[in-house]
Amino acid sequence: MRSVAGLLVGTVVGITGVGGGALMTPILVLMFGIAPQTAVGTDLLYASITKMFGVAVHHNHGTVDWGIVRRLAMGSLPAAAATLAWMHYGDAHQIKSGFIITAVAIALIITxxxxxxxxxLHRVGRSLRVTDESYFKHLQPAATVAAGVLLGVLVTLTSIGAGALGTVMLVYLYPMRLNASKLVGTDLAHAIPLALIAGLGHLSLGNVDYGLLISLLLGSIPGVLIGSFISTRAPLTFIRYAIAIVLGAVAIKMFTV
Structure with a gap:
């Protein structure tokens, strides 16, 4: 069953760039009874490995904007490292599971x-880009780094946001530069180092279940490859709305756990 869950989530990630942590962490907590801190840590490493295969496909098709990836990483990676340091030295990794569940639920609602x-947001960004091009482009680099900082903190604490919120931020910040395929590929490429650093940090805190990680990867690796190949043909808008509705329902459920 865990491998099947990995296959389904991996396919969604490959198609949309969305849904890794936002789907997998609640599945692990609600369906398999995994401790929230272990679900977060295991999911981060699972996501970083899974997305490597998806990015390889997107890179070969030229659908990764590495300049944007670098800007996001300039904010997200230091933010992730700082959050991990706070968790380690402040003993924050020993906070109650209820707090983590609430944080995940809030992250799901935002997502x-x-x-x-x-x-x-895409229309607003496009309008600003057209009406005041020079000012908008002047703010893009700093705004992208700031978006990376927000993602770095949120992903490290909850494993949620790298895909779903990342793509939302990118459609606003780069409404003309990124088409649908490049949006997915670029977001996936940025999520890899962020999830890897955050996951290794959780590993050092003892928040990773190796057996669970292997089971998830057995399903997710073929899933993300399948999803990446069909991403240009999938009805992305319909899938996105469906995922959003599911995430909202899951968030409500997690508030009652």
Missing amino acids: ALGMLLKDW
């Missing part, structure tokens, strides 16, 4: 709202 508003 769902972001996915539902994605088209509107």
Whole structure:
């Protein structure tokens, strides 16, 4: 069953770039009864390995904007490292599971709202880009780094946000530069180092289940390859709305755990 869950989530990630942590962490907690801190840590390493295979496909098709990846990483990687340092030296990794569940639920709601508003944000970004091009382009680098900082903190704490919120931020910041395929490929490429650093940090805190990790990878690796190949043909808007609705329902369920 765990490998099947990995296959399904991996396929969604490959198609949309969305859904890794946002789907897998709640599945591990609600369906398999995994401790929240272990679910977060294991999911981060699972996501970093799974997305490597998806990025390889996107890179071969030229659908990764490495300049944007670098800008995001300039903010996200130091933020992830700082968050891990706080967790380690402040003993924050020993916080109660209830707090983690609440944090995950809040992250899911933010993610769902972001996915539902994605088209509107894209229109707003496109309008600003057209009406005041020089000012918008002047702010792009700093705004992208700031977006990376937010993602770095959120992903390290909850394993959620690298895909779903990342794509929402990118459609606003780069409404003309990224088409649908490049949006997915670029977001996946940035998520790898972020999830890897955060996952290794959780590994050092003892928040990773190796057996669970292997089971998930057995399903997710073929899933993400399948999803990446069909990403240009999939009805992305429909899938995004469906995922957003599911995430909202899961968030409500997690508030009652």
